[in-house]
Amino acid sequence: MNAAERMKLTPVQMPEQEPSERVRNVREVPLGFTPAMAVSEAQRCLHCQNQPCVTGCPVNVRIPAFIQAVEDGDFAKGIAIIRETNLLPAVCGRVCPQEEQCQKECTVGKAHRDVAQAVQIGKLERFLADWERAHHTAVDLPKVPLTGRKVAVIGSGPAGLTVAGDLARLGHAVTVFEALHMPGGVLGYGIPEFRLPKEIVYGEVEYLSSLGVEFRYNTVIGKSLTMDEVREQYDAVFIGSGAGLPNFLGIPGENLLGVYSANEYLTRANLMHAYDPDADTPILRGRAVAVLGGGNVAMDSARTALRLGADRVIVVYRRSEQEMPARREEYVHAMEEGVQFSFLQNPIEILGNDEGWVTGLRIQQMQLGEPDASGRRRPLPVPGQTSDMPADVVVVAIGNNPNPLIPSVLPGLATDSHGAIVTDSETMETSIPGVYAGGDIVLGAATVILAMGQGRKAARAIHDRLARRQAGNGHPESPE
Amino acid sequence: MDAPEFFSAYTCNGITYPETLEARMNTIRRKESLGNDVMRYVIDAPLVAMHRKPGQFVIVRVTDHGERIPLTVADADPERGTITLIVQAVGRTTREMALLQPGDALHDVVGPLGRPTHVRMFGSVLCAAGGIGAAPLYPIAKAMKDAGNQVVTVLGARTRELLILEDNLRAVSDRVIVTTDDGSQGLKGLVPDAVQSLVAEGNHFDQAVVIGPPLMMKFTSLLTKELGIPTIASLNPIMIDGTGMCGGCRVIVGGKTEFACVDGPEFDAHQVDWDTLVRRLGTYREAERASCERFEHECMIDTHGKESR
Ligand SMILES: Cc1cc2nc3c(=O)[nH]c(=O)nc-3n(C[C@H](O)[C@H](O)[C@H](O)COP(=O)(O)OP(=O)(O)OC[C@H]3O[C@@H](n4cnc5c(N)ncnc54)[C@H](O)[C@@H]3O)c2cc1C
Ligand SMILES: Cc1cc2nc3c(=O)[nH]c(=O)nc-3n(C[C@H](O)[C@H](O)[C@H](O)COP(=O)(O)OP(=O)(O)OC[C@H]3O[C@@H](n4cnc5c(N)ncnc54)[C@H](O)[C@@H]3O)c2cc1C
Ligand code: SF4
Ligand code: SF4
Ligand code: FES
Numbered sequence: 001m002n003a004a005e006r007m008k009l010t011p012v013q014m015p016e017q018e019p020s021e022r023v024r025n026v027r028e029v030p031l032g033f034t035p036a037m038a039v040s041e042a043q044r045c046l047h048c049q050n051q052p053c054v055t056g057c058p059v060n061v062r063i064p065a066f067i068q069a070v071e072d073g074d075f076a077k078g079i080a081i082i083r084e085t086n087l088l089p090a091v092c093g094r095v096c097p098q099e100e101q102c103q104k105e106c107t108v109g110k111a112h113r114d115v116a117q118a119v120q121i122g123k124l125e126r127f128l129a130d131w132e133r134a135h136h137t138a139v140d141l142p143k144v145p146l147t148g149r150k151v152a153v154i155g156s157g158p159a160g161l162t163v164a165g166d167l168a169r170l171g172h173a174v175t176v177f178e179a180l181h182m183p184g185g186v187l188g189y190g191i192p193e194f195r196l197p198k199e200i201v202y203g204e205v206e207y208l209s210s211l212g213v214e215f216r217y218n219t220v221i222g223k224s225l226t227m228d229e230v231r232e233q234y235d236a237v238f239i240g241s242g243a244g245l246p247n248f249l250g251i252p253g254e255n256l257l258g259v260y261s262a263n264e265y266l267t268r269a270n271l272m273h274a275y276d277p278d279a280d281t282p283i284l285r286g287r288a289v290a291v292l293g294g295g296n297v298a299m300d301s302a303r304t305a306l307r308l309g310a311d312r313v314i315v316v317y318r319r320s321e322q323e324m325p326a327r328r329e330e331y332v333h334a335m336e337e338g339v340q341f342s343f344l345q346n347p348i349e350i351l352g353n354d355e356g357w358v359t360g361l362r363i364q365q366m367q368l369g370e371p372d373a374s375g376r377r378r379p380l381p382v383p384g385q386t387s388d389m390p391a392d393v394v395v396v397a398i399g400n401n402p403n404p405l406i407p408s409v410l411p412g413l414a415t416d417s418h419g420a421i422v423t424d425s426e427t428m429e430t431s432i433p434g435v436y437a438g439g440d441i442v443l444g445a446a447t448v449i450l451a452m453g454q455g456r457k458a459a460r461a462i463h464d465r466l467a468r469r470q471a472g473n474g475h476p477e478s479p480e
Numbered sequence: 481m482d483a484p485e486f487f488s489a490y491t492c493n494g495i496t497y498p499e500t501l502e503a504r505m506n507t508i509r510r511k512e513s514l515g516n517d518v519m520r521y522v523i524d525a526p527l528v529a530m531h532r533k534p535g536q537f538v539i540v541r542v543t544d545h546g547e548r549i550p551l552t553v554a555d556a557d558p559e560r561g562t563i564t565l566i567v568q569a570v571g572r573t574t575r576e577m578a579l580l581q582p583g584d585a586l587h588d589v590v591g592p593l594g595r596p597t598h599v600r601m602f603g604s605v606l607c608a609a610g611g612i613g614a615a616p617l618y619p620i621a622k623a624m625k626d627a628g629n630q631v632v633t634v635l636g637a638r639t640r641e642l643l644i645l646e647d648n649l650r651a652v653s654d655r656v657i658v659t660t661d662d663g664s665q666g667l668k669g670l671v672p673d674a675v676q677s678l679v680a681e682g683n684h685f686d687q688a689v690v691i692g693p694p695l696m697m698k699f700t701s702l703l704t705k706e707l708g709i710p711t712i713a714s715l716n717p718i719m720i721d722g723t724g725m726c727g728g729c730r731v732i733v734g735g736k737t738e739f740a741c742v743d744g745p746e747f748d749a750h751q752v753d754w755d756t757l758v759r760r761l762g763t764y765r766e767a768e769r770a771s772c773e774r775f776e777h778e779c780m781i782d783t784h785g786k787e788s789r
Contacts, residue, residue: 218588220590226531244723246726248727254737257760257763263726268720272548280545280547281547281548281720
C-alpha cells in the first residue's frame with residue numbers, strides 16, 4: 001500500500017459499551033480492538049522517516065516500529081518493542097492524553113488538520129498489551145547477576161513502579177513501600193475501574209514481584225519507618241509519593257454533609273469498592289450531584305456519580321468548554337452518558353439545610369477576559385449575576401497538591417513554593433545526595449506517562465550511582 | 481521465598497528483631513473483654529510498636545473487603561513488637577473484629593499515624609476521659625506522669641459497666657475521680673461537673689487533656705475555657721486513608737480547615753468547631769445501621785455471648 005492509499009483509510013472505531021448500558025455497571029467502556037481491527041488501524045501509519053510521533057511521546061516509544069509489527073501480525077514483537085521503553089503499556093494505552101502527545105504530532109492527523117484523524121497509537125498500544133496479557137507471553141528477561149545493592153522506593157504509583165522495574169532488571173534489590181493496602185497510587189485509588197480495570201494494575205505489580213521486587217503495603221515512610229532508618233538500610237532512595245493533597249475552594253459550606261473532595265469520593269468508590277451496595281465502606285449516593293472542576297478528575301467523579309445511581313450529574317466549570325483541561329475522549333464519554341455541563345459558572349457558596357446537609361450551590365456567572373499566565377482566557381465575574389442550583393452531593397475536583405509528608409520529615413530537602421520537591425532535571429536527584437524523586441511529587445498533579453518518564457531517568461541515575469560505588473569498592477563514603 | 485533481608489534482622493533503638501516479621505504481621509496475641517462490648521487486643525505490629533508515641537493511632541482493616549477504621553494505640557511493647565488496642569464494638573467493623581480469636585490476624589494495620597501528643601512538664605495536668613476515651617487517654621496520662629507532672633484524672637461514663645481502665649489510670653494518676661451519669665459508681669453527674677468541683681476545691685491545673693464522645697469534649701472544654709485552663713482534645717472524625725489524601729477527616733479549628741489524620745488528631749479544644757464535628761460524624765448513620773444489620777443477619781452470632789466466660 002502506498003502513502004496515498006494509506007491516507008484514505010479512515011480510523012477504525014473501537015467498539016464501546018452502549019451508554020445506556022454502561023452507566024449501570026463499572027466495567028470498562030471501550031472494549032478493545034480485535035486483531036483484524038488492529039491490523040487495519042496499523043495500515044494507516046505512513047512510517048515517516050522523521051518519526052514526529054516518537055518525539056511527542058514522553059518516553060519515546062518506537063512507534064512506527066511497533067505499528068509495523070502489528071501490521072505484520074507479529075504481536076509478540078510489537079509488545080516487546082513497546083516494553084523497551086514503557087513499563088506499563090496497558091495503562092498508558094488507556095490513560096495517556098495521546099491527543100496532546102504522540103498523536104498530536106502524527107503526520108496523518110496533521111495532513112487532515114484534525115488530530116482525531118491521527119493514527120490511534122494509544123489504542124494500538126492497548127491492543128498489544130491486552131494481547132500480551134491474554135496470551136501470557138511476558139518475555140522471560142535474561143537473568144542478570146544480583147548486584148547486592150538495595151534501593152527503597154516510596155510510593156507504588158506509576159513513578160515508583162517504573163523505578164522498581166528498571167532497577168530490578170539491572171539486578172538491584174528493590175523494596176517498594178506503600179502507605180495504602182493496595183498498589184498503584186492514583187491508578188489504584190483514583191482512576192475508576194470503567195477507565196482502567198484494577199486487574200491490569202495488579203497484573204503489572206505481579207510481574208514486578210516476579211522480577212524480585214518486594215512490596216511492603218501499609219507502610220508509611222516517615223511514620224512506620226523514619227526516613228533515617230530507610231536511608232541507613234538502603235543504598236539509594238526514590239520518592240514517588242505523588243500529589244495526594246486535595247484542594248478545596250475555601251468557600252462557605254465546604255464542610256456540609258455531602259461535600260466530598262474528588263479524592264475521597266473516588267477512593268470510597270474505587271479503593272473501598274463502595275459502588276458495590278454490599279461493601280462495608282459507605283458512600284452517599286446523591287440524586288443530584290454537582291462536580292466542581294473541568295479536568296480528568298472531574299470527569300471521573302461525574303461518571304462515577306452516574307454509576308452510583310444519580311438522576312442528574314452536572315459538571316460546573318468556571319471557564320468555557322475550550323479551556324476545559326479534561327481529555328476530549330473523557331468529555332465525550334461523559335456527555336454520551338448524560339452528564340450535563342455548566343460552563344462559565346463559578347461556585348461561590350455551598351448551600352445547606354438546618355441539619356447541615358447540602359442542598360445546592362450558589363453560582364456566579366462568569367465571562368472570559370484576557371489570557372492569563374497559563375495562556376487561557378481568564379474568567380471574570382459578571383457583576384450582579386448569581387443564581388442557585390440544587391444538589392444533594394457536591395464533589396470538589398479542582399486539583400491536588402504535592403503530598404507534604406516526606407518533605408515535612410526530611411529536613412534539608414529542597415521544595416518549591418507549591419511544596420513540590422526540587423530535583424536535578426537530568427538525574428532527578430534531590431538536594432540530598434542519594435535521594436531521588438519523580439512523578440507528581442516533583443511535577444505537581446501531572447500525568448502517568450510523565451511520572452513514568454521521570455522514574456526512568458531516576459532509575460538510570462541511581463544505577464549509575466550504584467555502579468560507581470561498586471567500582472569504588474562499595475564504600476558508602478566513596479567520592480561521588 | 482526467603483524473607484527479605486530488611487525484615488530478617490532489623491535493629492531499632494538498640495533492639496534487634498531477629499525473627500522474620502512477615503510471619504508475625506497483625507496476629508492477635510491476646511484478647512480480653514473489659515466488659516460491655518469493650519475488648520483489649522494485643523497485636524503483633526512491630527514497626528508500629530517501635531515508632532509510636534502517645535496520641536498516635538493506627539488504621540485497621542479486619543477483612544480483605546473491610547472498611548478502614550482508626551484506632552488509638554493504647555500501649556506498646558517495642559521488645560515484643562506488639563501494640564495494644566482497646567476497642568468498643570459499636571458497628572459492623574468493630575463487631576467483626578470482636579469475633580476474631582488469638583492466633584487470627586487483622587488483614588491490615590498501618591501506623592503509627594497522626595501527630596504525637598505534645599508532652600512536657602506543665603505542672604499539674606487534668607486528664608478527662610469519657611467512656612471509650614479512657615483508652616486513648618491512658619497512654620497520654622502515663623506520658624504526662626512520666627514527664628513529671630501531677631496528674632489528676634476524671635473518668636466518666638454513662639453507667640458503671642461502661643467504665644474502663646480505672647486501675648490502669650489509677651496507676652499513672654495522682655488522683656482519680658470516677659463519675660457516672662446515673663450515679664451507679666463514683667460521683668453522680670457528668671465530667672464537667674466533676675471538673676467544676678475539683679476546681680471549687682481549690683485545685684489548680686496548668687493543662688487539660690479531654691478525650692471522649694464529641695459532646696463530652698465540647699462541654700468539658702467550654703468549662704475549661706471559662707476556667708482559663710489550656711486544653712487539648714483528641715478528635716475522632718470519620719477517616720479513610722489516614723495519610724492526608726482524602727480530606728474526609730476535615731475538622732474546623734480556629735476557623736481553619738484541618739485534616740485530623742495528619743494535622744491532629746489533637747487540637748486546641750477551645751478552637752474546635754464541635755457542632756460541625758458532631759454533624760459530620762452522623763454522615764453515614766443510615767448506611768452504618770444497614771451494614772450492621774446485614775452483618776448480624778449474616779452470622780447471627782452474639783458477640784457478647786462469645787466473650788463472657
Ligand atoms: C482521578 C484522577 C484521574 C487521572 N486521570 C489521568 C489520565 O487519564 N491520564 C493521565 O496520564 N493521568 C491522569 N491522572 C494523573 C496521574 O494519575 C498522576 O499524574 C500519576 O498517578 C502520578 O504518579 P506518581 O507515581 O507520581 O504518584 P501517585 O500515583 O500519586 O502515587 C503515589 C503513591 O505514593 C504513596 N505514598 C505517599 N506518601 C507515602 C509515604 N510517605 N510512604 C509510603 N507511600 C506513600 C501513595 O499512597 C500513593 O500510592 C489522574 C489523576 C487523578 C487523581
Ligand atoms: C483518631 C481516632 C482514634 C480512635 N480510637 C479509638 C479507640 O481506641 N477505640 C475505639 O473503640 N474507637 C476508636 N475510634 C473510633 C472508631 O474508629 C470507630 O468506633 C469505628 O470506626 C467504628 O466502626 P464500625 O464499623 O464498627 O462502626 P460504624 O458502623 O462505622 O459506626 C457505628 C457508630 O459509631 C459512630 N462512629 C463512627 N465512626 C466514628 C468515629 N470515628 N468516632 C466515634 N464514633 C464513630 C457512628 O456514628 C455510629 O453511631 C477512634 C477514632 C479516631 C478518628
Ligand atoms: S506511552 Fe503514551 S504518549 Fe507514548 S506512545 Fe504510548 S500512548 Fe503515546
Ligand atoms: S507520525 Fe503517524 S504516520 Fe508517521 S510514523 Fe508516526 S504514527 Fe505513523
Ligand atoms: S483520613 Fe483521608 S485525609 Fe484524613
